[in-house]
Amino acid sequence: MMALLVVKSPFHTVDPTWSTSVTALQKQHVVVFCNLMVYLGVDDTRHLPGGVAVDPIPHPGFNMNKKGHDIMLLKLKTPAVLNKTVNTIALPGNEQFSKDCMVMGWGWQDYQRGSPSNVLKEANVTLIDSENCGPADTLCNEGKTGPSQGDSGGPLVCGGVAQGIVSFYKNHTNADLLTVYTHISHFFAWIHDNMIPPTQQRYETWKGKLDKLI
Template sequence: MSIFWFITTLLLLHFCTPGVGVVHSIVNGKVSIPHSHPYMVYIRDTQTHSACGGFLVREDFVMTAAHCKKDNLRVYLGVDDTNRLPEGIEAVAIPHPDFANKQGHDDIMLLKLKTIATLNKNVKTIGLPKTKGEAIPSNCMAMGWGWKEYTHTSPSNVLREVNLTLIQNCDTSDLICTEGESGPSQGDFGGPLICGNVPHGIGSYYINKGATGIMMYSKISHYLPWIHEIMNVHELWKSKLDAFNISDIRVCMIVKMSTP
């Protein structure tokens, strides 16, 4: 047997062995049309360069996974190609208070933007589920800039997406899941699972199971009371007032004083 066929045989054995080579990634997806998901947010730590996904839920709030919390996070809006990033926005991380780095528990976080997002055709918000018991359509989509190969670090510089189907018997009070060899990967966690044009899940973690895998998502509707509590504390008008430059106030005073 030639060395070529020997190596080929070893590779086939490796990839066909159950539970081996089935690394969580958007492998079987496709490249998204540029800016077709304007709510998508690229999140990166400026020191370690580790990345996560997220999505804009209000002009001043991004939603993502709590395990994506880092010390030097920057949020990038309106991104298509990560090789051409816009200026990043600093954010204050607000993870769920019960999150303790345990898989499947309270892996949700809000990022309060220090600079309010300017909405345009490439930057838009996406609405959340309306009620805690809201029914979730089974046909969904995940997207992100994460790994696109099974066997090694291979982040995509452009946004990719994949169609997925919910597993009904996996649904719990705070988790939903999809099954297969496709789905979110390293770099995609924190991104949304869109079902019926609504984000119902947040990519959290992956479980190998034989030749396939199960991807777990934090169920957003379960956390609506906490989400609304945090966002109501930080009302948007307060953020806009904070962003109002002191120089603008001085200009207003000068104009008023000079008016007869």
């Protein structure tokens, strides 16, 4: 199961996203700044639990006219209650990870035509060398198996760890589409800084300064 992000506006909709703990990660370019609501532990979008309002924390390096830095934090205004359908997922470190991964979402089953799925779907993908992806902060896979229209913002999970976020698609060969993911580990310091309460940030800053003097 995953978290579903919904924009509460008659003029805008947004793609599915996913939850970590009390802060969610989301690709930035699909988010319109209005009323955002997250539904946790969703499998079938026809049966939604109670929603939780969120505050968006955009990455300062994001630019709509350029690729890269396509990531945003969503801070839940009400803490999540963990249970059998709502849980956390591990964030990556700097270690090597498996290239055999899984993606999930409620996107179209046919990329060119169709409508979003009501039931959460998943697909297995294999990552290729990152130099083929584009921006340095991305991962990618090629082929017809993978995320589809409407899956932007969904998770790329490798070995039980959230390694990426579906970002954009581009043509790679005559037959294959390249799916590009935001590589979460490139933004770990920024994520960490925004998840720590301001009082603790000040304490750690002063502690670091004192440690240098000792």
